[in-house]
Amino acid sequence: DAKTTQPPSMDCAEGRAANLPCNHSTISGNEYVYWYRQIHSQGPQYIIHGLKNNETNEMASLIITEDRKSSTLILPHATLRDTAVYYCIVRVSRNTGKLIFGQGTTLQVKP
Amino acid sequence: NAGVTQTPKFQVLKTGQSMTLQCAQDMNHNSMYWYRQDPGMGLRLIYYSASEGTTDKGEVPNGYNVSRLNKREFSLRLESAAPSQTSVYFCASSDSGIGNQPQHFGDGTRLSIL
Numbered sequence: 001d002a003k004t005t006q007p008p009s010m011d012c013a014e015g016r017a018a019n020l021p022c023n024h025s026t027i028s029g030n031e032y033v034y035w036y037r038q039i040h041s042q043g044p045q046y047i048i049h050g051l052k053n054n055e056t057n058e059m060a061s062l063i064i065t066e067d068r069k070s071s072t073l074i075l076p077h078a079t080l081r082d083t084a085v086y087y088c089i090v091r092v093s094r095n096t097g098k099l100i101f102g103q104g105t106t107l108q109v110k111p
Numbered sequence: 112n113a114g115v116t117q118t119p120k121f122q123v124l125k126t127g128q129s130m131t132l133q134c135a136q137d138m139n140h141n142s143m144y145w146y147r148q149d150p151g152m153g154l155r156l157i158y159y160s161a162s163e164g165t166t167d168k169g170e171v172p173n174g175y176n177v178s179r180l181n182k183r184e185f186s187l188r189l190e191s192a193a194p195s196q197t198s199v200y201f202c203a204s205s206d207s208g209i210g211n212q213p214q215h216f217g218d219g220t221r222l223s224i225l
Contacts, residue, residue, distance in 0.1 A: 032211045043115075043201050043216035044154070051211070096169060097142060097161070097205065099214060101153040 004088045006105045012082075014111050018075040022088030025069040033064060034099070035073045037084040044087070044101070047073065078109045113137050115217035117202050123223045124192045132187040132220050134202030142205045143185035144214060145169075145177060147198040154201065160185055192224045 005023040012018040024033060034049040048055055048062045050071075055062040061074040075082055087104040118133045136143065145157040146169075156169030158177040166177050174196060176188045185204075189196060199221050203214040 034213055041219075043218045044203075046213040046215055049211070049213050096156065096159055096167065097144065097214070098156045098159075098169065099154065103153075 003100070004090060004102050006086075006088055006102065008103060009106045009108070011108050011110055012075075012078045014080060014109055015077055018073075018078040018082065018107055018109070020073040020075075020086050020088075020105050020107065021070065022072070023070045024088065024090050027068055027090050029068075031090050033062070033068075033071050034089040035060070035062065036087045036089060036099075036101075037082075038087070038104075039081075039084040047086075078107075080109050080111065083107060083109045115202055115204055115215055117200075117217035117220050119220060120218070121221045123225065124189075125225050126193060128192050129188065129190050130192065131189075132200055132202075132222070133184070134186065134217060135184045136202075136204040136215075137183065138204060138206070138215065139182070140204035140206050140215075141182070142214075143179065144203040144205075145175075145185070145187045146201045146203065147171065148201060148219075149198050157187065157200075194224045196222065197224045198222060 032049050035047040036044040038044045048060050050062045064071045085104040085106050087101050115136045141162045144159045146154040148154045155171045160166045160179040163182045178186045199219045201216050201219045203216045205214045206212040
């Protein structure tokens with residue numbers, strides 16, 4: 001299994017950029033990196049995904065290192081509503097599409 | 112655009128009762144999934160459907176059955192509910208068969224078995 005390692009918790013000041021790291025040193029060449037978040041009692045929300053190039057959308061930016069062994073999710077201007085558990089995921093099975101959600105990073109945005 | 116809609120949002124059952132959890136998506140996605148989420152266990156895949164007309168077991172299928180009714184709908188049935196099935200159930204869908212497209216989740220069904 002391609003597993004990911006994330007810090008258990010992080011704090012960020014409201015209005016500042018939140019940089020969430022993820023290690024995925026065993027990722028295979030054709031596996032994408034996905035980021036989701038889960039706000040208390042809601043379903044996981046897709047944020048962004050990428051293979052090897054940096055990606056940006058209306059929610060966040062994804063920076064993937066050249067060796068693909070780690071990545072960083074950037075929320076450019078964190079708000080209180082961004083407080084959530086953030087999951088970095090590498091899809092394991094191309095047959096099932098199974099997503100392995102690890103422990104994630106609990107991001108606390110503070111005023 | 113509703114995305115993925117799950118019903119009901121909450122349900123309490125007695126041991127041995129049966130029920131069906133409903134899931135519908137309006138994104139014209141081919142693939143649909145059922146997960147359960149338990150404290151400290153993360154999300155575990157119960158069943159999935161790569162395309163209309165096909166279903167396959169995930170990692171924890173025992174005690175469940177599924178039906179891919181059409182492209183939009185994917186239901187999960189508990190034939191004889193057990194307390195161990197108390198959980199939050201999430202349905203998800205994704206575009207294309209299986210590939211790099213992300214899965215989009217519903218808001219879940221919170222199920223308690225007494």
